[in-house]
Amino acid sequence: MLTVDVEDWNQLLDRRVGIRRSPNSAFKGQMQALLGAFDDLGATATFFVLGCTAADHPDVVADISGRGHEIACHGYSHIPVYRQAPAEFRADVERSVQVIEQITSIRPQGFRAPIFSINRDCMWAYEQLAELGFKYDASRCACPWVPNPINPAAEEPYRLQLSGGRELWELPVAARRVGTHSVPVGGASYWRFLPAGLHLRLLRKAEQRGAYPVLYVHPYECDPESLRANLPWWATRAELRLARQRECWRNFRREAVLTRLQAIGERFELTTCSAALEALTSTEQAAGERPARAAPARVVLAA
Numbered sequence: 368m369l370t371v372d373v374e375d376w377n378q379l380l381d382r383r384v385g386i387r388r389s390p391n392s393a394f395k396g397q398m399q400a401l402l403g404a405f406d407d408l409g410a411t412a413t414f415f416v417l418g419c420t421a422a423d424h425p426d427v428v429a430d431i432s433g434r435g436h437e438i439a440c441h442g443y444s445h446i447p448v449y450r451q452a453p454a455e456f457r458a459d460v461e462r463s464v465q466v467i468e469q470i471t472s473i474r475p476q477g478f479r480a481p482i483f484s485i486n487r488d489c490m491w492a493y494e495q496l497a498e499l500g501f502k503y504d505a506s507r508c509a510c511p512w513v514p515n516p517i518n519p520a521a522e523e524p525y526r527l528q529l530s531g532g533r534e535l536w537e538l539p540v541a542a543r544r545v546g547t548h549s550v551p552v553g554g555a556s557y558w559r560f561l562p563a564g565l566h567l568r569l570l571r572k573a574e575q576r577g578a579y580p581v582l583y584v585h586p587y588e589c590d591p592e593s594l595r596a597n598l599p600w601w602a603t604r605a606e607l608r609l610a611r612q613r614e615c616w617r618n619f620r621r622e623a624v625l626t627r628l629q630a631i632g633e634r635f636e637l638t639t640c641s642a643a644l645e646a647l648t649s650t651e652q653a654a655g656e657r658p659a660r661a662a663p664a665r666v667v668l669a670a
Contacts (some may be wrong), residue, residue: 368538369412369583371401371506371639372441373419373428376587377597379445380610382419394420397586398427402434403588404625408632412436413640415479415505418443418463423645425470432471436482437639439477440501447484448492448506449514454536457495464499477640480506483490483540497523497529503536505581509549520549523578524647536647538640541580544567555584559620567634574635577650579643582631588624647664 377391400595405412412429416438423429432438442448443463448456460478470472478501485492485506497505504527509520521539528534541553551557552569573580602610631637 368480368579368640368643369405369410370439370581370583370640371412371414372583372585373398373414373416373420374433374441374585374587375417375423376585378420378423378615379583382445383573392591393592394424394564394586395427396592397590398424398431400591400625401451401584401586401589402431403472404628405436405635406434408629408637409561410632410637411639411642413439413505415439415441415477416463416467416475417441417445417481418459421463421466421470423641428470432473437477437641438467438471438473438475438511438641440467440475441479441481442481445481447482448480449484449486449489451489453491453540456489456492457499461498462494470558476500476502477538478504478506480504483508483510483513485517487514487517490517493527493535494529494533497533497535498662501535503538503640505538505540505640507537508540509540509542509551510554519542522549522573523576524643536578538581538643539579540583543573548594553580553582553587555582555624555628559623563627563630567630569630569634571594579647581640582637584624584628592620594622 372646373395376389377393414428414436416428416431418441428438440460440463443459443466446538451459451636464475478496480492483506492506493504507521519536520542522542522544524536524538526534526536535634540551542549542551544550552561553564558566
């Protein structure tokens with residue numbers, strides 16, 4: 368499953384210092400580079416669109432949808448879920464869905480939390496998503512920055528059994544256990560450090576287990592130019608220092624991302640979350656009839 372978190376990197380930095388500027392032209396260049404790479408690979412992807420980015424760049428979101436990619440929801444304000452009350456979270460998601468529907472006339476079926484921020488403190492979010500009509504969530508990632516994470520790290524898709532008989536698919540980012548830790552090999556930020564041969568072997572093993580590995584990338588990781596924060600003169604020293612640190616981190620070996628994506632696309636069939644879910648459901652139905660990929664597990668949320 369090939370996924371994109373559609374965020375304007377400069378927009379998010381601006382929001383941190385409380386300013387609102389005209390939409391950043393760099394974002395469109397990033398998206399064109401990414402969409403061009405997908406076209407070259409003949410790949411379709413699921414784009415988890417951030418609501419505030421969609422509001423600033425409706426033409427880009429319309430272009431994504433027009434190319435046949437799946438549009439999903441990434442919330443509106445990019446606030447971690449564990450920092451929101453249930454009512455705040457619901458309002459944020461509904462606002463994003465409304466913007467996406469206005470642009471594409473499509474209601475998203477999938478959701479991914481900003482910075483994979485559904486943790487043990489906010490597992491109520493799954494119930495909210497099911498009530499809002501979402502079919503799947505893709506917010507689990509073995510990343511180190513989420514506090515109080517849901518452990519153990521998930522490596523394969525599974526179904527959550529919720530109250531009222533509702534269910535929600537969970538599609539975790541591809542991960543592989545290394546010693547006592549799980550490494551999110553599906554995240555493009557990690558591709559810059561993983562040797563290509565090892566990375567491709569790990570993805571192949573996951574695919575052979577029937578795990579349907581989930582990959583994710585951000586537009587700014589595909590920018591042909593170096594990222595620049597361009598914060599205003601009144602930003603605090605701490606904010607400027609943080610911006611410079613993020614520049615260095617995001618620019619380091621950034622060119623490796625598109626190269627690795629091409630190598631993956633040459634060896635695997637890349638598809639959307641919804642298309643993969645159809646295959647998963649068919650596999651589950653056929654599991655009792657013939658040898659096939661292992662049927663996905665069901666997890667009771669209360670457990």
